[in-house]
Amino acid sequence: MLERYNPGAIEEKWQKIWQEKQVFRVKAEPGKPKYYLLEMFPYPSGRIHMGHVRNYSIGDVVARFKTLQGFNVLHPMGWDAFGMPAENAAIQHDIHPNIWTRENIDNMRKQLKRMGLSYDWDREFATCDPEYYRWEQLIFLRMLEKGLAYKKSSSVNWCPDCQTVLANEQVEDSCCWRCGNEVEEKELEQWFFKITGYAQELLDEMANLGGWPDPVLTMQRNWIGRSVGCEIDFPIENGDASIRVFTTRQDTLFGATFMSLAPEHPMAMALTTDDRREEVEAFVRKVRKMDKIARTADDYEKEGVFTGSHCINPATGRRIPVFLANFVLMDYGTGAVMAVPSHDQRDFEFARKYDLPLTVVIQPEGEPLDPTTMEEAWTGSGTLVNSGPFDGLDNEKAKEKIAEWLKEQGIGTATVNYRLRDWGVSRQRYWGTPIPVIYCDCCGIVPVPEEQLPVVLPTDVEFTGEGGSPLARIESFVNVDCPKCGAPARRETDTFDTFVESSWYFARFASPKNDQAPVDPEEVGYWLPVDQYIGGIEHAVMHLLYARFYTKVMRDLGFVPANLSEPFTNLLTQGMVCMETVACPEHGWLYPEEVDNGTCGKCGAPVTTGRTEKMSKSKKNVVDPDHLIATYGADTARLFSLFAAPPEKDLEWNEQGVEGCYRFLNRVWRAVSDNIELIRTAGPVTGGAVEGAARDLRRKTHETIKKVTEDIDGRFHFNTAIAAVMELVNAIYAFEGRKEHPEVLREALESVVRLLSPFVPHISAELWSCLGHEQSLEETGWPQWDEDALVADEILIVVQVNGKVRGKLTVPAGADHAEIEKRALAEPNVARFVEGKTVRKVIVVPGKLVNVVAN
């Protein structure tokens, strides 16, 4: 055995052995319990970052642990390979997105392999492989047949200068990131997925997601935003039509004193009278000029314009003015809101601004509301007034009664509305999955026949960043014969949102090479659902909701078994990796390696240390995993990212902490190498015969096995599991019975190695082999604790007086309440604090403490 720990050599050695023996290659084995562990696959940006190191280290611990527990573990890896950065690289550096992406994947695969992760690499794929996206196109065609995919008009960010669509992140302060000109809103015909059709099921099935963190479920529930209310028709004065509103507050119907429409509302222009036209059009133009972000996200000023028309409040029969308002969204409800300024704060502010009347219809208990002096809307509960036949009803009761009345009168119905909108999947970009439809002047929208799939992305493209989608300029791609009538037709040039690829990749991993269907139903039946999914909290809503939706769609289309409704049984959301920022007054943000002992490496000026923030290239507070691994080895990199914080919390990177982990591994190495001769011939521990220090070490060993097992399984508290092993190692160093009881020492050392193996697999494998084992750790399995070894003779009891610690006692393990109470009261320090007082109560918590209450 080598005297010194040499991570570089042993890591290379064991990675080679694992690869040659195909240790992590799995196949379905009906009858053997399976465990599907999945980490969110990475976007191939070029290099792995610390967030990846952390994510994949966490996943690998669980995968290896479950393997050791005897499960058939599926642990795959792939690439979320479509997306904007590849296209940006093409624009900026004149490199083809495919080449850029493939090179990045090759590099990142190498980096991941260097970490010793237990992936079944045979299942690897990239979403930009035509063999993958052809099945995505097929699923889309089936969705189209079922009406789950459809086209409608929707707005995008448009840069009039570059003549191109911009993503929200490409809009900076309402301006285009490339040219700096102002961004506008523009209407385009786009593809949508009917996720709203699944809104209720997505809500209902959260009841089965007990393995998900509550915050994520809450965020999804709020995102779906179910609300129960009524749709009510307000007839237009002097016309046949009416305006339909959605409201959750039908109890305030009698207080509706005006109407607000979204500026895009289809009736907006028809309702505008000639004398108002100029002003209304100016207002609509102004709202349109705002980009989408400013309009939906910011607390911008509420504004509106009067159309000149009136409609009739169907409850009161009174005529009320119709306004357009910038805060009314066409995407939510019906795009029209009955305004009740007395009981809605936005309507209240709007009414005060434009001098519109208020009617109080809900009277809270206490002082009466006066519409002329109210300073804010009353949104609480109360009794109905000014509401005709409903006066005197409690407002919650009135919601039901008014809903019934609306139905009887034929002017409204009770409905459920969702905040969730259908998923817009069209992107006017090149580097994505082509949407497989053809537009024919005679036949309209024609699906690409299934036997013609995949519609492959053409490669001869020019990237300028201007003039819309590059695909639209490739005539050989665009021009096609109509599959129905044969006449000249045009291909769809939009591509899918990359969230589509990541909505079903987890199912593809069950049968990644299947060339007959998106997935093999038998393989999916065995492997899915994913037992444990691990990824960043930033995906709490969108990715995870889309993946849930897609699973249900694939189920309903018959691609996956009918009982597979949810993709991920358990979810772990990990925190971010952060590091302190450092800046030079002259040179701005500095990389850690540019800082030389508190001064700037470029100019020597003293640097300032800024806040600790999420690692990002722009702030230069990043650590390169390659460098870290080259210096300390993969095991140390893994150990630190697991030890420094529990997985769900943010992790603060700290170089000295890394060294501490490296030191610990050296300490483990020495504990084995220093004792290797002594324990070489030691036999197994044969029962509870040992006493004293040896018995204590045995107890510590088995306590540690129990704690580590419980910390990993379900709780994912790897930091405390590692701390427990550190304690055991400390106990081994302090053990004084090594000569007399080498078998106890051997048991402790072997336990350390086995317990560490999911965290630091290379050093564990090497030490295990040094300890003389022919059988690998994978074959040996996870250690079991011995309940008998855990039994202690004596227990430490804390004694409090009025909740403050005043003493400690050691009592026999079997001592009863009366005896413990007696001994506690006999403690000299207890007597001192009780003196002059009367003991009122003595609380005994078994095995823990005694609290004497006296006053």
Add this chain to the structure above:
RNA sequence: GCGAGAGUGGCGGAACUGGUAGACGCACUGGAUUUAGGAUCCAGCGGCCCGUGCCGUGGGGGUUCGAGUCCCCCCUCUCGCACCA
């Protein structure tokens, strides 16, 4: 703005169901070893008084024999908000 979290020594964190606040690690201090440095080993390490004690988990209130943990109000920070992935 809306939605969801977090706040504990000099630092990262521990305390799982209310029961010894600070496990484990880092940094720091002292000692041993060493030609020296490094590495290693041993000891100490919340604050105040340094004797018993008193104070202490972002701030303020409350419930309880007992609160880091439960309830109410406030402050600060982080994440998501539908074309980033």
